[in-house]
Amino acid sequence: MAKVTLKDVARQAGVHVSTVSRALDPQKSQLVGDSTRARVRAAAVELGYQGDAIASGLRRGRTNTFAIVVADLGNPFIAPVLRGIENGLGGRGVMPLVAETQDDSERMEQVMHAVLGRRVDAVITTAARHGDEQLLRRIARQVPLVLAVRHLPDSGLSAIVHDDERGGRLAAEHLVSAGHRRIAQLCGPVNVSSFQERTAGFRSYLELRSIVSLEPPERAAFPTLQEGQRLMSRLLDSLHEPPTAVFAHNDLMAFGALDVLKERGLSCPEDVAVMGYNDTQMTRYTAPPLTTIRLPGYELGRLAADAATMLIEAGGGATPKLTLPPVLVPRASTMDWSGSARRPD
Amino acid sequence: MAKVTLKDVARQAGVHVSTVSRALDPQKSQLVGDSTRARVRAAAVELGYQGDAIASGLRRGRTNTFAIVVADLGNPFIAPVLRGIENGLGGRGVMPLVAETQDDSERMEQVMHAVLGRRVDAVITTAARHGDEQLLRRIARQVPLVLAVRHLPDSGLSAIVHDDERGGRLAAEHLVSAGHRRIAQLCGPVNVSSFQERTAGFRSYLELRSIVSLEPPERAAFPTLQEGQRLMSRLLDSLHEPPTAVFAHNDLMAFGALDVLKERGLSCPEDVAVMGYNDTQMTRYTAPPLTTIRLPGYELGRLAADAATMLIEAGGGATPKLTLPPVLVPRASTMDWSGSARRPD
DNA sequence: TTGTATGCGTTATCAT
DNA sequence: ATGATAACGCATACAA
Numbered sequence: 001m002a003k004v005t006l007k008d009v010a011r012q013a014g015v016h017v018s019t020v021s022r023a024l025d026p027q028k029s030q031l032v033g034d035s036t037r038a039r040v041r042a043a044a045v046e047l048g049y050q051g052d053a054i055a056s057g058l059r060r061g062r063t064n065t066f067a068i069v070v071a072d073l074g075n076p077f078i079a080p081v082l083r084g085i086e087n088g089l090g091g092r093g094v095m096p097l098v099a100e101t102q103d104d105s106e107r108m109e110q111v112m113h114a115v116l117g118r119r120v121d122a123v124i125t126t127a128a129r130h131g132d133e134q135l136l137r138r139i140a141r142q143v144p145l146v147l148a149v150r151h152l153p154d155s156g157l158s159a160i161v162h163d164d165e166r167g168g169r170l171a172a173e174h175l176v177s178a179g180h181r182r183i184a185q186l187c188g189p190v191n192v193s194s195f196q197e198r199t200a201g202f203r204s205y206l207e208l209r210s211i212v213s214l215e216p217p218e219r220a221a222f223p224t225l226q227e228g229q230r231l232m233s234r235l236l237d238s239l240h241e242p243p244t245a246v247f248a249h250n251d252l253m254a255f256g257a258l259d260v261l262k263e264r265g266l267s268c269p270e271d272v273a274v275m276g277y278n279d280t281q282m283t284r285y286t287a288p289p290l291t292t293i294r295l296p297g298y299e300l301g302r303l304a305a306d307a308a309t310m311l312i313e314a315g316g317g318a319t320p321k322l323t324l325p326p327v328l329v330p331r332a333s334t335m336d337w338s339g340s341a342r343r344p345d
Numbered sequence: 346m347a348k349v350t351l352k353d354v355a356r357q358a359g360v361h362v363s364t365v366s367r368a369l370d371p372q373k374s375q376l377v378g379d380s381t382r383a384r385v386r387a388a389a390v391e392l393g394y395q396g397d398a399i400a401s402g403l404r405r406g407r408t409n410t411f412a413i414v415v416a417d418l419g420n421p422f423i424a425p426v427l428r429g430i431e432n433g434l435g436g437r438g439v440m441p442l443v444a445e446t447q448d449d450s451e452r453m454e455q456v457m458h459a460v461l462g463r464r465v466d467a468v469i470t471t472a473a474r475h476g477d478e479q480l481l482r483r484i485a486r487q488v489p490l491v492l493a494v495r496h497l498p499d500s501g502l503s504a505i506v507h508d509d510e511r512g513g514r515l516a517a518e519h520l521v522s523a524g525h526r527r528i529a530q531l532c533g534p535v536n537v538s539s540f541q542e543r544t545a546g547f548r549s550y551l552e553l554r555s556i557v558s559l560e561p562p563e564r565a566a567f568p569t570l571q572e573g574q575r576l577m578s579r580l581l582d583s584l585h586e587p588p589t590a591v592f593a594h595n596d597l598m599a600f601g602a603l604d605v606l607k608e609r610g611l612s613c614p615e616d617v618a619v620m621g622y623n624d625t626q627m628t629r630y631t632a633p634p635l636t637t638i639r640l641p642g643y644e645l646g647r648l649a650a651d652a653a654t655m656l657i658e659a660g661g662g663a664t665p666k667l668t669l670p671p672v673l674v675p676r677a678s679t680m681d682w683s684g685s686a687r688r689p690d
Numbered sequence: 691t692t693g694t695a696t697g698c699g700t701t702a703t704c705a706t
Numbered sequence: 707a708t709g710a711t712a713a714c715g716c717a718t719a720c721a722a
Contacts, residue, residue, distance in 0.1 A: 059698050285630075
């Protein structure tokens with residue numbers, strides 16, 4: 001089945017290619033006579049004509065394709081975001097070109113190169129890290145760029161993010177009001193805005209209450225389960241006495257922390273309360289169900305898609321920024337802590 | 346920053362466009378003199394030249410883009426598969442164009458239309474349903490097509506799948522050998538190969554042991570948590586006495602089943618053992634940890650990418666098919682069933 | 691309302 | 707070893 005082009009349809013319908021082009025373009029089909037339009041459409045259907053988006057893209061300078069650059073497809077939190085983007089795009093006939101940086105700035109550069117070469121109409125990335133400012137600003141001069149989930153303060157780039165500073169504070173408030181005073185946080189990578197802000201928000205509330213935040217000797221290199229395990233081990237090793245509560249910077253790291261607690265014969269929440277972040281799908285099914293901070297990932301994805309669309313239309317005349325609110329979701333992993341009776345708030 | 350084309354580089358280097366094209370093409374750069382090549386490259390770097398994959402695609406007839414058509418990005422099992430595909434493609438400079446059908450055959454048709462129009466070099470889909478044979482065979486005549494995860498028996502299409510018949514049998518063996526006799530399965534959608542085969546494999550082993558499989562009045566419309574809840578409720582409503590073990594066709598449905606059990610005051614595994622399928626990331630953290638069937642999703646993704654590449658090179662002269670083995674992962678959700686002492690095998 | 695001509699950026703083919 | 711030219715399929719400015 002050789003590929004059918006406008007030319008073939010034109011011959012079949014007995015008109016010129018440009019007429020076919022117009023008749024088949026919803027925007028311009030009105031410019032063509034009723035009878036010819038019908039004839040052209042019939043011919044197109046009969047021959048099974050299918051427009052060539054590549055040729056059209058070359059001519060029009062628009063590909064109806066957005067690049068979605070994520071850090072890690074394996075992180076369950078990314079699925080709803082992707083889905084939101086996909087759904088936000090679908091209606092407009094735009095399709096997502098997906099790439100993964102694996103949280104590596106070099107790969108980020110390669111990926112950006114690859115997507116720019118494909119002449120995407122916009123780029124949405126959830127993979128920004130501090131240090132990428134220069135690269136991303138350069139990219140943003142060539143194509144509308146939206147930061148999602150992670151932003152780059154003072155970069156002047158559009159960003160749709162969650163209020164992670166607030167999320168960190170919510171976590172701290174929750175733990176403190178449950179009576180905890182020996183509190184630690186397992187921090188995600190230092191060069192990612194989300195984790196920096198969670199750290200800061202959490203710490204600032206503790207300081208407000210004059211509580212010292214216990215912290216492991218280092219931060220996670222990646223926000224993964226394995227790193228959660230590693231940090232929790234190091235934390236326990238570095239203290240004479242375990243903390244009574246731990247705030248992990250995402251749910252995966254919290255699960256890693258739970259592993260280590262169990263391994264060492266500590267129970268959650270009786271000995272150590274644990275909370276996560278993101279409220280990924282499974283948190284309510286774990287043992288114990290995990291207290292966490294819920295972020296509207298799907299919503300954020302849709303809004304990022306909208307922002308990218310706006311950016312295209314505005315032609316540089318706007319930089320949409322939005323910060324979505326997190327919500328505390330209290331569950332058993334921070335309830336009924338045995339120490340709360342002994343040391344009431 | 347206006348876009349830099351071959352023409353600009355040619356002018357800067359003082360050569361003809363076609364020379365630039367050759368000098369910059371790794372395949373043909375040998376055909377051009379050493380000094381000119383150096384000059385051209387210098388000019389390209391200086392101007393920040395970046396090839397236009399759209400124009401190149403139009404001319405060459407290859408876009409270095411594969412379409413990945415999935416049913417549901419929200420299903421956690423799809424993440425490792427996507428990741429495997431992405432990694433399998435990355436090395437070859439190919440990028441994935443991702444689309445979601447939401448398990449709707451009509452949307453499948455639209456999506457296929459959209460990706461064909463984008464002149465992708467190949468299509469990998471994990472969203473095939475019985476009833477899609479005709480559509481997909483038509484697509485396969487126009488572009489190399491690989492079915493992944495779900496296949497279409499007798500369609501003659503390439504397929505990289507898991508051995509779900511075997512997986513179903515493993516599940517049945519496990520439950521029976523734990524002493525269960527009142528066993529039910531919560532079946533996924535009837536028109537999807539994976540679930541049909543899980544159903545068949547499970548049933549065939551029970552028949553072998555002369556055990557009647559209890560089943561809810563209907564199957565799930567989608568393999569989701571909500572449907573798992575619904576089916577479990579209907580199952581319990583339809584029986585005088587609950588089953589002692591339930592095989593859910595994926596982990597999500599199993600979690601739904603657990604919800605309902607808890608709601609009704611039944612405990613797992615003491616009253617009812619539950620097992621899932623897929624071994625998604627969270628199964629070891631749930632309460633109780635979920636017995637499940639592990640599938641090599643990442644591997645399957647990589648192999649599907651390879652198969653698609655092969656298909657392109659073979660030009661229709663091959664239809665790679667592969668079936669990957671599942672593995673039983675026993676955990677607490679099917680252990681220490683209280684009835685096993687009373688009715689030993 | 692329809693047809694003509696031209697170009698989007700690249701590459702293959704031919705010629706030099 | 708390099709240059710000239712045409713063509714990939716489509717869309718637009720312009721002419722009729």
